Amino acid sequence: MKKLGVYIHVPFCKKKCNYCDFYSVKWDDEWETKYTEAVIHEIKSYKEMLGHKYIVDTVYFGGGTPTIIKPSNLKRILDSISLVADIDKDAEISMEANPNTLTDENLKQYRETGINRLSIGIQSLNDEILKKIGRIHNSKEALEAIDRAKKHGFENINADAMFNIPVQTTSDIEDTLTRIIERGVKHISFYSLKLEKGTPLYSMEQKNLITMPDEDEERNMYYKGRIVMEKNNLFQYEISNFAVEGFSCRHNLKYWNQEEYIGIGPSAHSFMNSIRYSNPSDLNLYCKNSIENNFNRIIQEEMNDKELMFEYIMLRLRLTEGLDAKEFKKKFNVDFNEKYSEQIKYLTDNKLIEYNESIVKLTQRGMDISNYVFEEFME
Template sequence: MKKLGIYIHIPFCKQKCNYCDFYSIKWDSETENKYVEAILNEIKSYKEKLNGFIADTIFFGGGTPTIVKPYNLKRIIEEINDLIAIDKNAEITIEANPNTLSDEKLTAYKEIGVNRLSIGIQSLNDEILKKIGRIHNGDEALNSIDRAKKNGFENINADVMFNIPGQTVSDVEDTIEKIIEKGIKHISFYSLKLEKGTPLYIMEQNNKIVMPEEDYEREMYYAGRSVIENHDLIQYEISNFTIKGYECKHNLKYWNQEEYIGLGPSAHSFLKNIRFSNPSDLNLYCENLQSNKLEKIIHEELSEDDLMFEYIMLRLRLTEGINIDEFNNKFSTDFMKMFENQIDYLHKNNLIDVDNSNIKLTAKGMDISNYVITIFNNSY
């Protein structure tokens, strides 16, 4: 059986964060019910397309999935299980805002099979949280970890953000120290990037906020990474750190160029070498599924060369890098010969490490990973 990841986009928020450009709308109960019926119909639409697959990861992302009634999440999981088998050891993740995690909901999540939480903490500094539009405070964030652990969740990720206007290195270090003290097993540690059209982007354009200088952004990253690694979490991807064995299996599918489908408005899929997505409009999404005519937006059908370059780009995000034998078998080619000049240049400049089995980014290479990827791309 082929393994398949399933992403479910839940496009509801109590309040949209000032940095977020993901598709989301304000939640209400009636719209939730309409959305769930559409999702169930979309799952049914895959009936003929997924023969021979088994789902080994399911990821509820958003938006704020923990706004939705657990009963409706259960219906979605049951419909997936009617479509294709769910592996008995499947990783089932739900993203959560700290102040939406009640004991009642956590108990319900355990009962429907959710075994991994990803909590959007971002910072424990209340002023920073207000600035970026989060609707929780630092105490609520720490309490949500305690509550999750009390209700039997061990596999917990915390999202932590740096490069926020007004943020200091000590803010970043303090946040990471405190969440690790709570027993967090996984940290996604990422830099704020201003996306066009978001409130923070507009504020920056109007000179109402000033982004940190690039050198200070790097200082925050190095300081945060140092704290994480001092607590024995290992870096396995540019922005992700974990206790061994708690890597996010679903996200590894993206970085390993494995197949997945995305359900819900704006959700993206990669199936049979085709990348496609759903429209980023809940009303249109629901209307189309009511009449059984959901049209997927085809982004690209990847050629062998496309797949090869994308595989290099994705695998270089991982600290283990590119397995040369795996690459050669996957693409029936000789990696070392094909990229001989690029490898020589990057190795001489201390941007990659090379041995007989792997090519991976050095610490210096990770800092300028986009440049390294461009060098490989220049061969086409």
């Protein structure tokens, strides 16, 4: 049986963060009910395509704030997946969470529902920084959320941490990461803040109300954070992700391994049969269409072999284990060494990649300018 990932976008927030450009709307109970019914309808619409030919080995509730909706509705959504595909008994079932939504009662119900991995959006343990970026929790609530989750049996916990924030220092980053690690998290997603057009922080920078760290400072923050994590046995397995051995995020690895997944909910993206497609970013339209069994999915890209090869190279090089030229040949029936001999020579001569036996990896310098490296493989 082929393995499949399922991503479910929960588009509700109490308050949108100042840096966020993901699709989300303000939660209310009526919209939660409509949304839940629409999601179940959409999942059932895949019955013929999947036809129990797939086994679901990862489910990921992202957002938005998935923990804002009732645990009973999360259970109904999970139960509906088993109507269209088999679910692996060892499936990784992840859910993103804001610290102040993780109550004892909710955590108990999440465990009973089958959720076994939490991704907690901590970002920083400096309260001034949290206010600046518009988070609705404070540092005390963040640490308490980790403790509470562990008390209820969650061992597989990710913490999101952010760097490159105005007024942030390397000491802030080292302090945040050290205190998170001391709480026993097994995975950290370590992201650089990017200002997206249309967000409050973008507008503030345009008006010179905030100043972003310069490029050298941004890189220094990244290096300092990486050192703290690797000293504490959280090893880098992807450009922005670090984990204790055995705790890499299996769902996100699907993206980097170019494996198939379906996206459920407004704005969710899918990759099936070499086609990338998405749902409209409009909750009202999504609910209306879904209940009417009118799934107006937007085809983003029908990928040919050349496009699939480039994307595969780009995704695999994000991983510290790199790209295996033997696996590349199996997948595409193309000899990697012959096809990219000039690129390999140029990038190795400039110490941007390492090539040992059949494994191609980015060097640390290559990671810093990874987009430049990827562009070398474009045709």
